[in-house]
Amino acid sequence: MIDLHTHTTASDGHRAPEDLVRAAWLAGLRVLAVTDHDTTAGIAAARAHAVRFGLTFIAGIEITAVEDGRDIHLLAYVGDETHASIQTLLARQRAARAERVRQTADRLSRLGRPIDGDAILEAAERLRRSVGRPAIAAAMVAAGHVSRPQEAFDLYLAEGRPACVPRTGPSVAEIAAVIHDAGGIVSLAHPAVTRADARIRRWADAGLDALEAFHSDHRPEDTARYLALASELGLEVTGGSDYHGDGRAERSRLGFTTLPSERFDRLIAREARLLPDASYVSRRGRK
Numbered sequence: 612m613i614d615l616h617t618h619t620t621a622s623d624g625h626r627a628p629e630d631l632v633r634a635a636w637l638a639g640l641r642v643l644a645v646t647d648h649d650t651t652a653g654i655a656a657a658r659a660h661a662v663r664f665g666l667t668f669i670a671g672i673e674i675t676a677v678e679d680g681r682d683i684h685l686l687a688y689v690g691d692e693t694h695a696s697i698q699t700l701l702a703r704q705r706a707a708r709a710e711r712v713r714q715t716a717d718r719l720s721r722l723g724r725p726i727d728g729d730a731i732l733e734a735a736e737r738l739r740r741s742v743g744r745p746a747i748a749a750a751m752v753a754a755g756h757v758s759r760p761q762e763a764f765d766l767y768l769a770e771g772r773p774a775c776v777p778r779t780g781p782s783v784a785e786i787a788a789v790i791h792d793a794g795g796i797v798s799l800a801h802p803a804v805t806r807a808d809a810r811i812r813r814w815a816d817a818g819l820d821a822l823e824a825f826h827s828d829h830r831p832e833d834t835a836r837y838l839a840l841a842s843e844l845g846l847e848v849t850g851g852s853d854y855h856g857d858g859r860a861e862r863s864r865l866g867f868t869t870l871p872s873e874r875f876d877r878l879i880a881r882e883a884r885l886l887p888d889a890s891y892v893s894r895r896g897r898k
């Protein structure tokens with residue numbers, strides 16, 4: 612089984628990279644990509660453990676692009692995550708995240724729901740963690756302003772709510788250009804959640820390589836729709852659980868939402884450089 616979308620404690624996942632790899636192996640996965648939000652801090656440890664467990668490992672990043680003020684999540688898969696232009700892009704993304712945490716904390720103070728934004732940023736720095744609204748939601752629960760993280764989103768942090776700071780950042784085309792320059796590919800994450808179908812054709816012309824047709828939040832009809840669209844536009848197909856931890860719905864657990872191996876074989880046949888160590892041999896014996 613193949614899972615190309617997972618998170619660790621390097622962003623908002625609950626398992627440390629080593630722990631995620633062990634859980635993935637126990638769940639029966641044989642190919643794993645780690646795709647934390649705007650960071651590769653979890654990749655080295657995850658890769659080292661994947662080698663020990665005999666898992667094929669792919670380095671990934673879930674990068675937030677911005678189009679007309681809306682967040683568009685892209686999955687970048689890269690052969691060498693240390694490439695300077697990738698790290699420059701991600702450092703900028705994380706600086707924007709930190710600034711957004713400060714501005715969100717200011718808004719929450721003015722709304723009479725103060726949290727310590729600096730403490731969130733200091734902890735993130737110390738733990739080399741990429742921060743975002745989930746960390747703010749956790750702080751709001753800890754401060755007693757809300758009873759659950761979801762309530763923090765519903766009342767304050769979700770798009771259109773009073774403490775949601777508009778985001779600025781690079782477009783899909785700009786991110787695709789950086790990732791291509793570094794030898795990687797870009798897939799549109801969970802398109803049925805993002806709901807920007809009218810733009811996908813334009814993004815395909817602007818460098819998008821794939822659609823994440825298989826995702827834990829996709830219904831079977833969503834998957835079918837994006838498989839058809841990928842085929843129509845000549846895009847590859849990716850898929851994964853978007854695993855953050857065991858707390859969520861069963862289909863977002865490891866081993867429940869996966870990419871069919873023939874789809875992965877096709878992707879790797881075209882993009883062999885994503886596996887620099889050539890560790891993957893398909894069931895047909897192809898490298």
Ligand code: AMP
Binds near residue numbers: 743765
């Ligand atoms: P950020 O990186 O700050 O944009 O936060 C994005 C993360 O927050 C997503 O990956 C989700 O895990 C979570 N999130 C975003 N919107 C919501 C929402 N409306 N309800 C619950 N969680 C959300």
Ligand code: ZN
Binds near residue numbers: 623
């Ligand atoms: Zn996340």
Ligand code: FE
Binds near residue numbers: 673684800801
């Ligand atoms: Fe996402």
Ligand code: FE
Binds near residue numbers: 616618673853
């Ligand atoms: Fe994700």
